Amino acid sequence: MTARSPAAPARFLRLPLVSLAIFLGFVIPVKSPVGPAPAIAQEALRPFIAEARPILDARLRFEHVDQVGFEHNARALTVRGRMGAESGAVGGFRLLLEGDMTRALGVEDFNSTVNGRVSRPVVADPDSERINRAQLSWQGRGWTAVVGRQRVVHDQARFIGNVGFRQNEQTFDAVRLQGSVGPALAVEYAHLWQANRIFGSNSAFGAERLSGHLVHASRSLPFGTLSAHGYWLDFDDALAGASNRTLGLRLVGDRPLAPGWTANWAAAHSQQQDHGSASDDFSLGYTELRAGLAHRGLSLSLGFERLEGDGNRGFATPLATLHAFQGFADVFLTTPPDGVVDRHLVVAYRRDNLPGLGGLRLAVRLHDFEVQGSPTGSNPTDLGREWNATACMHPRANWDIVAEYADHSGFRISDAPTGPGAVSKFWLSTVVRIP
Template sequence: MKGKVLSLGAAALLAGGALLLTGTANQSNAQDLLGVSFIDNVKPYLEFRPRYEYVDQEKTGKKDANALTIRTKIGVNIGTVLGVQGLSATLEAIDVSALIDQYDPQRTKYETVKDPANTRITQAYLAYKYSNFVFIAGRKYVAIDDHRFIGTVNWRQMPQSLGVVAVAGKPIQGLDFLLAGVYERKGIVDSLNKDWKMDKMPIVLDVNYQVVPQALRLKGFAYLLTDIHNTYGIKASGKIGLGNGVTVSYLGEYAKQTDPYQKDNVATKPDIDTDYYRLKVGASAMGFFGNVMYTYFGNAGGKDAGFSTPLATLHKFDGWADVMLSGAAKGFYYGMKEWCISAGYKNPVIGKLMIAYLKFDSDKDPGFGKSIGSEVDLLYAKKLTKRLSFLAKAAYYNADNGYCISECNNKEDALGKNDVTKYWLQLDYKY
């Protein structure tokens, strides 16, 4: 552990240079050579996030998982690079260490917790801001809206980051966009890592227009994922105040998925033709809140896969037990229909409490019943100090028939056919 933390410190020093430690001497040398300060406005940041996770899954023959892991993040934001106004940089590294390692992949006889010991440069990018536009090149976190299609997966100790060449901007009042080419993916585990040739990069296009402040925001998007699929969609969302502190929110989203525009790491293009939609309404007043959401994942329709969101922050959706994770990442072959009802209370003194009930069903009957299962999720979160927060949550998945990610006609081949219980306790310190 000590060696890993020292290596993270070295990574931060690469970004901050001798300015962080020795003051004027080395800075003067850089100025003599370059005529400008090499870097300026340096702001380091740290995070320590210990977490305990318990996993019990029935009928697998594996022991219950007990994982105590700690995330150590060291990063630096550099406000000015080479004296160029508007040119900035970020460098960040994360180490994940297992203090109690009774979990797979650390020890295969236990249930799985997707926080293996690992050390990685998670962000390393340059950004140039000009007028209302910013140009970005390098590895960084990419989160779009609520992470339903592309997210950081920051719940896991090692988050997801993407290598991008991108431009984002606000050309006119109310309109913003992101256009990015993705040349690499660094997933939450190394087995998800992927590289693409520059002429075959996944393309991300996201355009938003604020029609009415807060009340109506429209989105159009195209996520062209090499080797996987093309996704085209639209979304409308907003919040409306009804007076007396009552606010109503809504969301409507539709997407169509087709064959990928390009292939790089696969022998043949997948054959995809399916769709998706999501509807959500919510209300809040005096600290209380509640939401009802319906999500539909289209079935494969006899082709290679159902609708999928492989770059999403999947833990945020479809139940915290992560039983639906494989289907959302690879496609529910027979589709999936999900109801999620949640309610809670949030107060700066008390903290945040929430409960959610989720029901999952296949769109088409695989031959052994449409009911996949149901789940109850519980959460309590509290900010203890300015820099320290606490979180406790639990997930209880009650299995029924399960689901398939490829064609299957008997329950034995299905995923999600076993009950799952998970608990988490977490502290998060940021500086």
């Protein structure tokens, strides 16, 4: 593959500001000694500043990790702050600028992936400071275009997401177009040239160059919403071997059964093949099945998820929000070479407007993992069990307090310990956002 110019990402990153300058050049006429043109231009631009909104997002979190294979546990107290602003709209155009910074606060007994403390478990929240988003957007006639550094999240973020759980967010340098074709069909195309990953500004793996093309479409149907996706990802750097093409469909829906009762469901399948700089040939599948019931604030769901492996590699989701899937302990951030099957049960409860607590969300998740087995038909093998618990309070409109726990029992294959073994994790966070 012909290498792309390292200067290309920087050149494209300047595009939002160049576009803004061109735009202002059109709407601000040269000052004239006669006529009302300057006043008209000033009035036309007034919403750009007057209707601007601030962006503030601060999260303080304590994380504890107890993992087999490490003599010492990991303890981390980190803070993440984001500050920025989004302008008002002028002619459909808006400008958004946002910076972020992550810092450890005294409790630094953890491997941040860049601090060299490899004798302790990983807490992937390294110190960092960088531009998180810098985008110019236009909206009109049912279409939206965005260019620059931005969030891109598709469906439930199983393949393309922002990894919002970690302190350093994943964003993309991209150009994206969204719109509607008719009353029920939504379409989106995005071209990515850099993924700004969760490892932050001080890591060699903090940015991944790529040529990525994302196509997504969704349509409302009587029995749910059907979405289709096509992702062509050709990575240049650390992820080059994981380059792939993924095509798939997903159906999600719900329906009232009786007063206060609702059924919900989801089904998905994707097929992944080698693409671009992939290190070898492969063809792997992904399957999701889920069914649930909800009664007022209580819900119950059963799910099945399978990521195939061929003995050499597993189905890859390098740009996903991985923490949200296959257990909060993050044991399967990379799919094992022989694949993985996850059977899970989720019980959740929610109440709003509780005195002194505001909103309350409680959830327990149980996972049972097995080896998927190679195409030649090997027998499923135990990959362990995990349970997760979450409690979230919402005392104010922009304030959350969240406690989470994950316990993975570890696993054995052919009576020999493999993988990370047993691990337990605990998080306590508080988040404030404006707006």
